Amino acid sequence: MNRKRELAKNTLIIFIGKICTQFLSFFLLPLYTTLLNSSEYGIIDLIITYISLFVPLITLQIEQALFRYLIDVRENKKEQKQIFSNIIFIVIVQVLIFLVIFLIINLFINIKYKYYIIINVIVTIFSSLFLQAARGLGDNISYSVGSVISGGLTIILNVIFLVILNMGASSILLSSILANIFCAIFILFKDKLYKLISRKNIDKIQIRNLLKYSIPLVPNGIIWWIINVSDRTIISIFIGVAQNGIYAVSNKFSGALINLYNIFNISWTESAVLHLKDKDSTEFISSTIKEMFNIFSSICLIIIAYMPFVFPIIINNNYSEAYLYIPPLIIGTLFNIIVGLVSVVYVAKKLTKKITTTSLISGILNILINLVLIKHIGVWAASISTIIAFASMAIYRYFDVQKYIKISLDIKVIIKTTIMFIISITLYYSNNLIFYILNAVIITIYALIINKTSLINLLKIFKNHKFHMNNLKK
Secondary structure (H helix, E strand, O other): OOHHHHHHHHHHHHHHHHHHHHHHHHOOHHHHHHHOOHHHHHHHHHHHHHHHHHHHHHHOOHHHHHHHHHHOOOOOHHHHHHHHHHHHHHHHHHHHHHHHHHHHHHHHOOOOOHHHHHHHHHHHHHHHHHHHHHHHOOOHHHHHHHHHHHHHHHHHHHHHHHHHOOOOOHHHHHHHHHHHHHHHHHHHHHOOHHHHOOHHHOOHHHHHHHHHHHOOHHHHHHHHHHHHHHHHHHHHHHHOHHHHHHHHHHHHHHHHHHHHHHHHHHHHHHHHHHOOOOOOHHHHHHHHHHHHHHHHHHHHHHHHHHHHHHHHHHOOHHHHHHHHHHHHHHHHHHHHHHHHHHHHHHHHOOOHHHHHHHHHHHHHHHHHHHHHHHHHHOOHHHHHHHHHHHHHHHHHHHHHHHHOOOOOOOHHHHHHHHHHHHHHHHHHOOOOHHHHHHHHHHHHHHHHHHOHHHHHHHHHHHHHHHHHHHHHHO
8 A cells, every 4th residue: 555545544544533532522612611610620721731741751652652562463372472562561560659649649648549549540541551462463543432432421420510510520530531541441351452461471671672662752742741831830830720720722733633643643653663674764754744844834834714603603701711722722732733743753763762862952941931931931932931941942943853854845835824914813813803714714725725735635545435335346
């Protein structure tokens, strides 16, 4: 199968499984902002954010090692059993250590929603682990369905617990727990992962190799958490959890965008690993990065252009201030996407130490800018620091990966895109309906023009797939 077609097919499978739940979850914002005040939502958002930190810290990113190592042994059941058995052993030890540490901390600090946090962390670890196992084994359909179960159940349970049972903020955490449990159970039995577990396969040497790959990703995970989450912590400390609730709402839009990219990145990482040794791998990776830059920069522009029409419909008036911070967060997310596009080179070559070192400066910058500016410009400090942090990382990684693969970008397209962002953001803050409409028209036309080739190729893929399916029916 053609590599681009393979990439498109895998992306489509994962897209179908994740996009519905990701965006339905996004449209729960009216529910959250209506039934919870900004302080309640700010606290829950902070807890969920900290859970996203705890999980990779506890697991030492071992789920990433599982995915990467399983790719190389897809045809070897014996190797699969050895890898998965060792991973399960490592994770069980990690969970036990987490429980002991958490219970000790709880003796000295009264942690709100502590039991929800403990259970959430554990079930998230196993659902994430099993989902990565499905990816590593090449079963993207199971990965997709598991994501549907996780996301779909979270949405349904949120509605039941919040609206019907009126359980308050804690219902968001309870929904997450139950959804992750069902996701983990589905993957466990669908891919028969239980058959890959055996004490006989536990091997100290392989455990060492797996940890050697994953541990360098831990500081990188912390740095990414700092970049993504320190904003919320600093806002909560210096200007209050209510302002964090405002920032959390504005962040949901850029969060939806990065979730969209992550869907593509799942299949993009797999393709880069599988085709790294191809003779024309440089051309394949470079052309894909160019194409994806055009697509995602266009999506960013479209979000900004259409936000004046969408925001008042889905967000309660109490959170109207969140509208101001959306454009800078979208720009920061675009730089985040560029980081992801070029970073597959590190993953493919197992250069996990490089991933950490290239993240360090950005993490430090993010915190410093936040601390210096937060008292002077409030929430704007978080938005500005996000742009600078991701932009610095994107630039550094782009030049650093040239040592391994010569990636080239279209400078003319970058200049044109920059001009379009300046125009779009200027019209965004105009507070004028005519300018809003003009912005939407200009950006839509630009997006269609710059992505003309990609759209034509996508249509060809769909036509060929439809033709192939019709032949199979005959």
